[in-house]
Amino acid sequence: MYWRGIAIIYASKSEIAEKIRDILKGNYPVSLYKYSEADFEKIWKCYDAIIFTMALSGAVRTICNYAKSKDIDPAVIVIDDTGKYVIPILGAHWGANDLAKEIAGLINGEAVITTASENLGVTSVEELARLLFCKIQNVKAIVKVTSALVRGEKVCVKGVSSLPRGVNGYVIGEDCQYKVVIGDNIDKDENTVYLKPYKLAIGIGSKLETSPLTIKEAILTTLNKLNINLDRVKVIASLRESVKSVAEELGIPFRLITKEEINSFEDECLSPQSEKLKEVGLKGVAEVSALISAGKNSKLLLRKMVYNGEVTIAIAGFE
Secondary structure: OOOOOOOEEOOOOHHHHHHHHHOOOOOOOOEEEEHHOOOOOOOHHHEEEEEEEOOHHHHHHHOOOOOOOOOOOOEEEEEOOOOEEEEEEEEOOOHHHHHHHHHHHHOEEEEEOOOOOHHOOOOOOOHHHHHHOOOOOOOHHHHHHHHHHOOOOOEEEEOOOOOOOOOOOEOOOOOOOOEEEEEEOOOOOOEEEEEEEEEEEEEEEOOOOHHHHHHHHHHHHHHOOOOOOHHEEEEEEEOOOOOHHHHHOOOOOOOEHHHHHHHHHOOOOOOOOOOOOOOHHHHHOHHHHHHHHHHOEEEEEEEEEEOOOEEEEEEEOOO
């Protein structure tokens, strides 16, 4: 759910930050920063979630400089240096509550949740959109739909055949007063939230000796983990021409990316180069390939992750 990555920022003590990084890095892309060295403007733009392991007041003062709008700001959590309290302070419905509860369960801490819908056990509209990899087209309508959920009314979801695992408070259909509609169109119904699914581009990096079967497994395993159907993928791209046979087998167009395209590509949210990439003179592979093939104004949805030690995969979204 935090596939663009989680940035963990510590002030004076790194122990709890390192512990959380080590726990989460098997499930999500995670980066660790020291507060005095962190580029907050870049981190704010480039990650789905930020975790501060420091005093609450210091974190609040910091984020006041960057918070703009709930539909574009990252989820923000504060954890004290002992790991006792895990507190969502921004983007509660946009992932902060769920991440706080997940971390609290992993470190035997206490998640401090104050929003009504989560305390009632229903899934927020914002969380549903994130799980479906969709863009919310009319953010103002969220208030009415969320109020219905809190009152215990069912909200209909139209445009999908099933709901993601763990989603509560919704039914498939269209006979409710309040709805969530998934598709390209938007109407003026103030009781309906409209979600536009991102089209997806997959970028692949791999070792020379990696088999097409392993690359195929990496793609399908990753999509399954993200609960994404294969038909959402519009292009597979790579520096490796051997990936073309995998794309063809899956029935998806292939885009061969050149070294020149990669090294001339600019995006401040790319993951730092690994030592191996520095050695071969490449700015990146998987993330850059995904973003180039997705085209202008695309967005990195899955920061690069490694499968089986052989394949690096990233996903970009475009409209």
